[in-house]
Amino acid sequence: MAMMFPSFGEKKQKMQVYTIEECQNCHDKVKRPFQQGDYVYKEAGECQKCHGKKMITMVFGEEPQGKQQQAKSEQKAPPQSKQ
């Protein structure tokens, strides 16, 4: 899985930022929306599965869903027949 790390501030597009919490005990990963004050290696509370300590292991931005590239066929000029 190739992961892109967008540089924040470079694009002014609205990016949804997510936080990955990982349990240090069972390595269960939870993806949740970024909250203010989140940073990597911050303690993220208790694991719901094993009650181990969770830690934030990743913070990343992702483009909102539903924004798909549309192939525009309009740009292709139709073949012109010379008169």
Ligand SMILES: [Zn+2]
């Ligand atoms: Zn756990």
